[in-house]
Amino acid sequence: MVLPERLYRWITTQNSNLPLIGLITFSAPKFFVRSILNGNRDKQLWSPKKACVTLSFDCDYPDDVVAIPAILDMLKPYRYKASFAAVGYWVQKYPKEHAAVVEQGHELMNHTYSHPDNELLNPGRKFRYISKDEKMEEIVKCHDICKTLLGVEPIGMRVPHFKHLFSDDIYALLSEVGYRYSSSTWLTNTTTRGLPFRAKHNIIEFPLTTCPKHPFTVFDTWHSLNAQRLSHRLLHRGPESYLELFRDLLTMARETGSYLNIYMDPLDIKKIPGFETMLRLMAEEDLEVVTYSQYLERGMHIAS
Numbered sequence: 001m002v003l004p005e006r007l008y009r010w011i012t013t014q015n016s017n018l019p020l021i022g023l024i025t026f027s028a029p030k031f032f033v034r035s036i037l038n039g040n041r042d043k044q045l046w047s048p049k050k051a052c053v054t055l056s057f058d059c060d061y062p063d064d065v066v067a068i069p070a071i072l073d074m075l076k077p078y079r080y081k082a083s084f085a086a087v088g089y090w091v092q093k094y095p096k097e098h099a100a101v102v103e104q105g106h107e108l109m110n111h112t113y114s115h116p117d118n119e120l121l122n123p124g125r126k127f128r129y130i131s132k133d134e135k136m137e138e139i140v141k142c143h144d145i146c147k148t149l150l151g152v153e154p155i156g157m158r159v160p161h162f163k164h165l166f167s168d169d170i171y172a173l174l175s176e177v178g179y180r181y182s183s184s185t186w187l188t189n190t191t192t193r194g195l196p197f198r199a200k201h202n203i204i205e206f207p208l209t210t211c212p213k214h215p216f217t218v219f220d221t222w223h224s225l226n227a228q229r230l231s232h233r234l235l236h237r238g239p240e241s242y243l244e245l246f247r248d249l250l251t252m253a254r255e256t257g258s259y260l261n262i263y264m265d266p267l268d269i270k271k272i273p274g275f276e277t278m279l280r281l282m283a284e285e286d287l288e289v290v291t292y293s294q295y296l297e298r299g300m301h302i303a304s
Contacts, residue, residue: 088142
């Protein structure tokens with residue numbers, strides 16, 4: 001089944017509709033996610049590959065940064081690269097770890113200077129609600145630090161947090177600083193069935209894939225391993241469930257010809273004994289695995 005276009009577009013405007021979210025989440029969440037992705041069938045967007053995947057890591061805390069070397073070691077056997085969202089303050093504190101990301105050919109993206117609402121750096125100051133000038137300062141300061149300390153200039157950004165903290169006013173700011181892309185919103189907040197699309201001000205948005213058990217929540221390690229919300233704990237919990245859902249997403253992507261945009265918190269990798277299995281699954285020949293920059297460089301599909 002393909003979720004009808006009109007219904008799909010309406011549901012993407014209902015991310016605060018708790019009764020609807022509860023109905024879908026507790027009745028047929030996987031069926032719902034698949035019905036969205038089914039809209040990509042027969043498009044042959046990645047030929048000769050069956051699906052496309054981007055893997056990214058958000059380095060929000062010192063424990064995330066400390067975990068970077070181990071992750072880079074695990075990625076070394078594979079030809080594909082990952083994207084790392086860097087917080088400028090931590091780049092200053094841990095330049096060596098961030099430099100290794102660049103040296104090994106992975107992508108560095110802007111994740112603001114202080115990750116507003118970060119409990120250690122900027123508690124209670126939510127990115128969406130600070131002024132335009134303050135947002136710009138956060139973006140530019142991180143960019144300049146990456147350029148000065150690492151010799152690399154990011155071309156894309158991920159805003160801190162998602163859900164109700166995402167606002168599309170970010171696109172005007174990214175255009176102003178010359179950026180090309182964002183990866184700051186999620187599947188059920190967009191109308192392109194998970195495909196990258198051209199947002200306002202010609203910025204390409206790479207929507208993050210949502211959880212097959214929680215279709216209105218980004219599929220990340222935090223909600224799978226650490227979240228306290230009862231609905232998250234009831235429907236799935238722990239590394240085994242996380243890996244099972246990741247396999248489900250890969251299967252769905254292959255069967256529907258879709259794009260997956262998966263992000264993880266580096267500090268959680270040590271909690272997932274099967275993480276290297278996940279990397280091997282991504283290395284299979286029928287998958288195109290790219291960073292955001294590689295996706296743009298190769299002129300891959302951008303939804304209208």
